[in-house]
Amino acid sequence: MSQTSVLTGVTPPQTAAQVEARGARPKPFFTPRKIIIYSILVMFSLYYLFPLYVMFTTSLKSMPEIRFGNIFALPQAPNFDAWVRAWTSACTGLTCQGLAPGFWNSVKITIPSTIVSIFIAAVNGYALINWRFKGSEIFFAVLIFGSFIPYQVFLYPMVMITRELGIFGTLQAVIIVHTVFGMPILTLLFRNYFASLPQELFKAARVDGAGFWRIFFEIMLPMSLPIFVVALILQITGIWNDFLFGVVFAGTQNYPMTVQLNNIVNSAQGTPEYNVNMAATVLTGLVPLAVYFISGKWFVRGVAAGAVKG
Amino acid sequence: MADTALPLEAGTTVNRPGLLNRIFLHNLPAKIAALPMMATVLVVFVGCTVWTIYYSFTNSKLLPTGKFIGFEQYERLFSTSRWNVSVSNLIAYGLMSLVFTLVIGFVLAVLIDQKIRFESAFRTIMLYPFALSFIVTGLVWQWIMNPTLGLQGTLRNLGWTGFTFDWIANPRMVLFALLIAGLWHGTGFCMVLMLAGLRSVDDEIWKAARIDGIPTWRTYVSIVIPMMRGVLVTAVVIIGSGIVRLYDLVVALTNGGPGISSEVPAKYVYNYMFSGGNIGQGLAAATMMLLTVLIIMIPWAYLEFGGKGRRT
Numbered sequence: 361m362s363q364t365s366v367l368t369g370v371t372p373p374q375t376a377a378q379v380e381a382r383g384a385r386p387k388p389f390f391t392p393r394k395i396i397i398y399s400i401l402v403m404f405s406l407y408y409l410f411p412l413y414v415m416f417t418t419s420l421k422s423m424p425e426i427r428f429g430n431i432f433a434l435p436q437a438p439n440f441d442a443w444v445r446a447w448t449s450a451c452t453g454l455t456c457q458g459l460a461p462g463f464w465n466s467v468k469i470t471i472p473s474t475i476v477s478i479f480i481a482a483v484n485g486y487a488l489i490n491w492r493f494k495g496s497e498i499f500f501a502v503l504i505f506g507s508f509i510p511y512q513v514f515l516y517p518m519v520m521i522t523r524e525l526g527i528f529g530t531l532q533a534v535i536i537v538h539t540v541f542g543m544p545i546l547t548l549l550f551r552n553y554f555a556s557l558p559q560e561l562f563k564a565a566r567v568d569g570a571g572f573w574r575i576f577f578e579i580m581l582p583m584s585l586p587i588f589v590v591a592l593i594l595q596i597t598g599i600w601n602d603f604l605f606g607v608v609f610a611g612t613q614n615y616p617m618t619v620q621l622n623n624i625v626n627s628a629q630g631t632p633e634y635n636v637n638m639a640a641t642v643l644t645g646l647v648p649l650a651v652y653f654i655s656g657k658w659f660v661r662g663v664a665a666g667a668v669k670g
Numbered sequence: 671m672a673d674t675a676l677p678l679e680a681g682t683t684v685n686r687p688g689l690l691n692r693i694f695l696h697n698l699p700a701k702i703a704a705l706p707m708m709a710t711v712l713v714v715f716v717g718c719t720v721w722t723i724y725y726s727f728t729n730s731k732l733l734p735t736g737k738f739i740g741f742e743q744y745e746r747l748f749s750t751s752r753w754n755v756s757v758s759n760l761i762a763y764g765l766m767s768l769v770f771t772l773v774i775g776f777v778l779a780v781l782i783d784q785k786i787r788f789e790s791a792f793r794t795i796m797l798y799p800f801a802l803s804f805i806v807t808g809l810v811w812q813w814i815m816n817p818t819l820g821l822q823g824t825l826r827n828l829g830w831t832g833f834t835f836d837w838i839a840n841p842r843m844v845l846f847a848l849l850i851a852g853l854w855h856g857t858g859f860c861m862v863l864m865l866a867g868l869r870s871v872d873d874e875i876w877k878a879a880r881i882d883g884i885p886t887w888r889t890y891v892s893i894v895i896p897m898m899r900g901v902l903v904t905a906v907v908i909i910g911s912g913i914v915r916l917y918d919l920v921v922a923l924t925n926g927g928p929g930i931s932s933e934v935p936a937k938y939v940y941n942y943m944f945s946g947g948n949i950g951q952g953l954a955a956a957t958m959m960l961l962t963v964l965i966i967m968i969p970w971a972y973l974e975f976g977g978k979g980r981r982t
Contacts, residue, residue, distance in 0.1 A: 397781050404778060405795045408854065411810040412798075418813065431814065431824040484707045491700030499704070499711050506715030508911050508967055512939040512956040516725075516734070516949060517718035540710050547707065572699035601803030603918040608944065618805045622922055625809050634813060645806045652801035653794075660797065660862055 419443060419639035426634050442635035446643060450636050452623035454612070459640050462620030466600055466647075468531055469616055473538035474595040478588065481543055485550025486576050490562050500547065507544030514541075515608060522609060529611030537605045542598070546591055553587040554580065593655050593662035597648045617644050719960065726953035734949050743954035753955065756933040763845050763934075764913040767852050771909050772902075774853065775860025780890065782861070783868050793865075796858035804855065808922025811851040812838065841931035844924055848932060851923055856912070860905055867901030868894065903970065910966050914959060935959050 414431055420438040448458040487493075488500055518537060522528040527536070557580075565575045606616035615623070621644045625637045652659050726743055730736035747753050778796060782789055799807065814820050815838040822835040837843035837850075871894050879889040895902070917936035920926060926933040935955060942952035 408795050429823045429827045480706045483703045487700040487704045493697045502711045510959045513722050513960045514718045517721045622805050641809045645802045648801040
């Protein structure tokens with residue numbers, strides 16, 4: 361359990377990040393030691409920030425300016441022309457509708473997948489903790505073990521199953537696949553969270569005659585807001601960033617944004633327009649970046665919890 | 671769906687005949703609620719895995735209908751240069767990525783743990799790439815490493831004419847290009863894990879080490895790192911299973927090129943299944959990936975769960 365709590369980091373007791381920092385006591389700011397520490401950290405920060413800078417500046421430049429060949433330079437006349445092109449008319453090799461359809465496909469995939477997968481996982485976690493039945497722990501163990509198996513192992517049989525169900529190449533197929541493969545980590549998350557709630561609450565409700573669903577909706581759900589936030593962050597970024605399931609299961613008409621983006625940059629004909637490419641890349645990254653910056657330290661909990669998903 | 675759950679349920683109850691009825695009716699709402707999970711486990715995680723392994727022994731081409739041919743697909747797999755290149759790429763990339771991710775992640779965590787100012791700013795900067803998809807990561811680095819207009823071209827234009835950074839177009843260096851992008855994406859996350867590990871070490875340990883006059887670096891190497899075993903093992907498993915799945919990043923950054931010099935197994939599987947029209951071959955490759963993960967997982971599962979049985 362001590363190791364799982366590092367993974368999930370969401371059990372109500374304070375997380376490691378809140379514990380007081382270790383190390384040497386504060387000293388005068390400009391000691392040689394501090395200078396070395398800060399310079400290493402700043403160097404690494406430049407490595408992490410440089411692509412973000414390049415992405416934004418390139419997307420605001422014009423093509424002649426880019427051909428001049430200075431990737432460091434700020435745009436001389438920043439404009440959003442490339443953004444508009446990327447959104448409305450960039451070519452993917454087949455069509456020239458820009459990223460907008462991909463964006464809406466991603467929305468149509470992400471919202472239902474997130475809701476369905478979180479709901480099912482919450483019920484699973486609740487049943488696994490409060491309504492154990494014979495074999496429930498075995499199912500859970502296989503579920504967790506299965507989350508480490510490479511997706512490539514399941515791809516073809518899943519294609520056949522969705523084809524049998526008549527939904528291959530539709531949004532429903534992608535939603536089901538995301539629900540299935542999001543289940544292990546989300547179930548783990550909810551199971552561990554429900555395990556940390558006082559059992560007396562559940563027992564008292566049982567004594568009062570409340571049933572499975574009533575306890576779930578009226579007692580458990582209202583108490584599990586923190587874990588829902590973590591699960592939301594995890595699923596929104598994870599599903600938005602998915603490429604493999606989108607390209608296999610969605611069908612050409614329903615390609616999510618990541619697939620469209622890759623097609624725009626890597627399979628378009630003619631001379632590459634780097635400003636449009638970078639604008640498209642920024643646009644695709646905006647949703648997860650927004651989630652990251654808005655959610656703050658919740659994101660850290662979310663990704664630490666989602667780490668198992670790999 | 672309830673039918674599919676039957677064999678396992680029945681299997682666990684043979685010892686107590688007569689209770690069978692109660693086993694099914696007892697907790698009925700919970701069992702109904704858990705049906706999606708049971709279906710996922712039985713149909714996807716067990717069923718699809720068995721299906722894939724079975725059909726990897728057939729000569730299926732466009733449809734999985736072939737007849738049993740033993741290990742022929744595997745023989746062909748290991749005599750295909752593209753697969754062998756993929757495997758050696760994955761091993762080379764995987765080892766480098768694992769070592770560098772752990773080392774960089776740990777060093778950054780230690781530096782951030784020195785009661786520095788702007789801690790949360792540094793953390794935010796280091797972790798944000800992890801929020802982005804591998805496609806975005808790959809495409810940005812593809813542009814930065816563009817030989818004519820990217821970093822190389824820029825520095826040459828600025829007067830450093832001998833500067834060479836053409837890794838993305840150089841078959842011998844392309845794995846390092848992949849590594850730069852991969853580390854950019856993943857090291858911040860490793861840092862977060864390591865930082866949590868560092869801060870779970872009791873402060874008393876540090877005080878005791880300081881009183882004994884043990885140098886700081888020695889305290890890290892001999893005391894703190896052994897105490898962080900749990901986090902380290904977790905990090906290795908997570909990074910390792912991520913490496914085996916490496917796919918999107920390669921598709922976006924190099925698409926396997928130049929030539930086949932940056933192919934990886936996951937891409938091999940996809941290409942044979944969905945564009946090569948040789949399903950049996952793709953399934954054999956997928957089974958080999960499964961085997962690789964099992965080789966990583968089983969020692970870990972043994973260490974983690976063996977001995978005391980299941981943890982709760």
